[in-house]
Amino acid sequence: MYDATLLLEKLEQIDEALEKIQRRFTSINSPDDFLDSDKGQDMLDGIAMMLIAIGENFKTIDTETEGKFLTQHSPDIHWSGVKGVRDVLSHQYFNIDAEEIFYICTNDLQPLRTVVQEMIKELKNGHTP
Numbered sequence: 001m002y003d004a005t006l007l008l009e010k011l012e013q014i015d016e017a018l019e020k021i022q023r024r025f026t027s028i029n030s031p032d033d034f035l036d037s038d039k040g041q042d043m044l045d046g047i048a049m050m051l052i053a054i055g056e057n058f059k060t061i062d063t064e065t066e067g068k069f070l071t072q073h074s075p076d077i078h079w080s081g082v083k084g085v086r087d088v089l090s091h092q093y094f095n096i097d098a099e100e101i102f103y104i105c106t107n108d109l110q111p112l113r114t115v116v117q118e119m120i121k122e123l124k125n126g127h128t129p
Contacts, residue, residue: 002064008123010057011116017050017057018113025105034098047105048089048096055086073122074115082112 024043028034034044062070062083070079085104089096 002066002069004123006064007061007069008120010061011120011123014054014057015113015116015120017054018109018116021047021050021105022109022113025109028102028105031098031102034101044096044098044101047101048093051101051104052086052089055083055089058083059086069119073119077112077115 024047028040028043034040058070058079062079070077
């Protein structure tokens, strides 16, 4: 069994990080926007750090729940990929691919955030798996 309070805390941190990324990403229209200016580069760095934190929290959740919680809630989410982004960004920080970050922000964040918010709602309503 795992600590539902800790799980809720980690999920709320993830949701806040996803919200920050979405807010920061609103001014980005193409991968080049990350690379064309210092402001864009700062935006890329900030988003990458949030993705690292998100991946780390998902790894913690997976460890604490013995790999059960994430797959039970949304088997359609590629959880190993979500957690793997953290590893790639952490270990290849000086080689961040702006196109990949753009793709993630454009295609993957909102579906992930929707799932995270559903998990939070379930935990707050007392539904612990």
